[in-house]
Amino acid sequence: xxxxxxxxxxxxxxxxxxxxxxxxxxxxxxxxxxxxxxxxxxxxxxxxxxxxxxxxxxxxxxxxxxxxxxxxxxxxxxxxxxxxxxxxxxxxxxxxxxxxxxxxxxxxxxxxxxxxxxxxxxxxxxxxxxxxxxxxxxxxxxxxxxxxxxxxxxxxxxxxxxxxxxxxxxxxxxxxxxxxxxxxxxxxxxxxxxxxxxxxxxxx
Amino acid sequence: xxxxxxxxxxxxxxxxxxxxxxxxxxxxxxxxxxxxxxxxxxxxxxxxxxxxxxxxxxxxxxxxxxxxxxxxxxxxxxxxxxxxxxxxxxxxxxxxxxxxxxxxxxxxxxxxxxxxxxxxxxxxxxxxxxxxxxxxxxxxxxxxxxxxxxxxxxxxxxxxxxxxxxxxxxxxxxxxxxxxxxxxxxxxxxxx
Numbered sequence: 001x002x003x004x005x006x007x008x009x010x011x012x013x014x015x016x017x018x019x020x021x022x023x024x025x026x027x028x029x030x031x032x033x034x035x036x037x038x039x040x041x042x043x044x045x046x047x048x049x050x051x052x053x054x055x056x057x058x059x060x061x062x063x064x065x066x067x068x069x070x071x072x073x074x075x076x077x078x079x080x081x082x083x084x085x086x087x088x089x090x091x092x093x094x095x096x097x098x099x100x101x102x103x104x105x106x107x108x109x110x111x112x113x114x115x116x117x118x119x120x121x122x123x124x125x126x127x128x129x130x131x132x133x134x135x136x137x138x139x140x141x142x143x144x145x146x147x148x149x150x151x152x153x154x155x156x157x158x159x160x161x162x163x164x165x166x167x168x169x170x171x172x173x174x175x176x177x178x179x180x181x182x183x184x185x186x187x188x189x190x191x192x193x194x195x196x197x198x199x200x201x202x203x204x
Numbered sequence: 205x206x207x208x209x210x211x212x213x214x215x216x217x218x219x220x221x222x223x224x225x226x227x228x229x230x231x232x233x234x235x236x237x238x239x240x241x242x243x244x245x246x247x248x249x250x251x252x253x254x255x256x257x258x259x260x261x262x263x264x265x266x267x268x269x270x271x272x273x274x275x276x277x278x279x280x281x282x283x284x285x286x287x288x289x290x291x292x293x294x295x296x297x298x299x300x301x302x303x304x305x306x307x308x309x310x311x312x313x314x315x316x317x318x319x320x321x322x323x324x325x326x327x328x329x330x331x332x333x334x335x336x337x338x339x340x341x342x343x344x345x346x347x348x349x350x351x352x353x354x355x356x357x358x359x360x361x362x363x364x365x366x367x368x369x370x371x372x373x374x375x376x377x378x379x380x381x382x383x384x385x386x387x388x389x390x391x392x393x394x395x396x
Contacts, residue, residue: 030232033232034225035225037228077285078285081285082281085277085278085281086278088277089274108324108325111276111277111320111324112226112317112320114277114320115281115320116317117229179385182388183384184381184382184384184385185381186225187378187380187381187384188378188382191370191374191375191377191378191380191381192374194373196369198368198369198374199369202368202369
């Protein structure tokens with residue numbers, strides 16, 4: 001199985017920007033839903049999860065784009081997965097050592113970054129076909145889009161669930177909607193957010 | 205009794221999809237038709253039961269014995285990927301009907317986070333072998349249950365007159381939210 005090199009011809013800044021909106025993993029592609037829904041009980045958790053995932057995505061893209069010509073087509077998925085799992089182990093041990101509170105709050109969802117489909121997706125679609133510089137920009141762009149989506153979702157849930165954002169009181173005397181912190185709130189909020197993004201997209 | 209609790213918790217109160225958000229991608233992807241939902245569900249029950257058995261044995265008899273638990277994630281994902289591959293080859297050889305029925309769902313299971321989640325939870329909660337097995341079967345059945353309920357609802361929703369922005373993913377997510385609310389009714393049943 002011979003793979004063609006499909007080098008992207010976009011201007012370099014577009015490589016970064018496209019991840020924010022056009023190819024936003026959450027709002028446009030609907031990939032990587034599990035951590036998105038599970039850890040966004042507060043803005044801080046959402047942000048930390050976004051940063052951890054971006055770290056894994058960028059490091060993996062870096063390695064994959066360097067070795068892209070050495071990996072035979074048949075075993076590429078397994079290779080990418082092992083590289084991802086390695087960086088996830090690094091991120092997990094780092095969080096456990098330096099930020100035990102966050103590591104505890106995110107729980108098993110840090111190791112679950114391994115099966116976050118858009119990380120593998122970016123390797124398959126982009127990093128395995130493009131030079132290193134572009135691949136890193138692409139990874140950072142998609143990562144930023146992910147951070148943006150997670151922090152937004154986390155802020156909304158935290159705001160409605162406890163009247164706070166990042167632990168700061170925003171609406172004094174807010175009567176908490178407990179359901180927003182519970183699983184059901186995650187599905188509902190994301191559903192309305194995606195609908196809103198669809199509506200914005202259509203008015204363009 | 206303990207085993208029954210683990211089973212009921214995995215199916216109803218701590219359902220993988222609605223409580224832990226594991227396996228959302230196939231949940232959104234293959235729940236539009238009943239037939240495909242049942243196929244995916246069966247494949248997941250099958251692979252989950254196998255994964256629970258094999259990862260338990262490997263974790264306790266190889267990783268722990270040789271002091272390598274930090275290789276947990278890499279090992280688990282490789283075990284799951286190779287298991288799915290072996291199951292696929294085995295089915296193709298010995299049961300072509302079942303192979304055709306499960307078809308494309310088998311390879312998709314590798315990236316189904318509920319399988320890795322299962323292995324991780326099993327280690328985290330320190331289940332013994334039998335408990336792990338029951339947990340695996342229960343989680344698989346719970347996934348299938350929610351997936352088929354969702355498929356039933358979505359088949360009806362397909363004819364509903366929705367605002368355009370809500371069509372597709374948004375209404376599916378909102379339906380899942382309402383389903384999660386309904387499943388909260390079970391939460392008084394047991395504590396895990």
